[in-house]
Amino acid sequence: MTNTSEKIIIGIGLLSILLGLVLTYSKRKTKRELRKRVLAENNPDYSETAKNIKNSILKSKDLYKSLIIQVHPDKFLDAYKEIASELSARITKSKKNYDELMVLKIEVEEFINNIK
Amino acid sequence: MSNNILSRISTFINRVVDAVSQGSFERVRILREFNLVFREAYMQMELDRLCIVTTSPGNQANKHDLSTFYLRSGFKITIENDHKLLENDYIEIAKYVIESRAFVRQLMALGYDTLIIKGKNQYRGLEIPLKTIANLHDYMLNR
Numbered sequence: 288m289t290n291t292s293e294k295i296i297i298g299i300g301l302l303s304i305l306l307g308l309v310l311t312y313s314k315r316k317t318k319r320e321l322r323k324r325v326l327a328e329n330n331p332d333y334s335e336t337a338k339n340i341k342n343s344i345l346k347s348k349d350l351y352k353s354l355i356i357q358v359h360p361d362k363f364l365d366a367y368k369e370i371a372s373e374l375s376a377r378i379t380k381s382k383k384n385y386d387e388l389m390v391l392k393i394e395v396e397e398f399i400n401n402i403k
Numbered sequence: 404m405s406n407n408i409l410s411r412i413s414t415f416i417n418r419v420v421d422a423v424s425q426g427s428f429e430r431v432r433i434l435r436e437f438n439l440v441f442r443e444a445y446m447q448m449e450l451d452r453l454c455i456v457t458t459s460p461g462n463q464a465n466k467h468d469l470s471t472f473y474l475r476s477g478f479k480i481t482i483e484n485d486h487k488l489l490e491n492d493y494i495e496i497a498k499y500v501i502e503s504r505a506f507v508r509q510l511m512a513l514g515y516d517t518l519i520i521k522g523k524n525q526y527r528g529l530e531i532p533l534k535t536i537a538n539l540h541d542y543m544l545n546r
Contacts, residue, residue: 333433
């Protein structure tokens, strides 16, 4: 009798351990997949990111000032004013991101050339 | 000299722990690339302060779904020459780092949950919970 109950207790113990292992494994697997997906969808070139941060510290302030002055909405009329407002908002949002400001610089140049 | 050797040994141990705990060299790579770019910028006198990036203990209160063990969950930027560095300067540096949400998400995916910015010789510093900057909810919903 004692022998049987001991076996049952050991069985339950082993089952619990097995269940714990399965749950831990599935949790880790989910985490690993999530991690993979996040890393795959974002730029894996850390050197580029580091360079962007460095360039942002060094150059974004001046670039921001020059762009925001060029597209000040008060300088434009009607439809152009709207585009200028939208560009200003995007420039302000990317104030401290050099790479994004460089992309916006091209847009600003195109916008100004279109008016001329 | 002995400091240099100790620092090399601790860097090596940190790298091994990062590689083993994450099952990949991504953490090692991110720290190496950042340190390389910052050191180069300092040597070429582009930046007037030298920033060193390391893994450090984070804060358990900032834990998120992909956080690693809290002793390894801090992404720490130490400013080596921190003379006359004010609290505002820490905030300013932090703004440049957290500007890119994509990058913050990458840090979170690598197990970091706290961004720490600190001067080497100063007690004060700045601690930012990464989960307040970006979140992983979209990725979790699109499983």
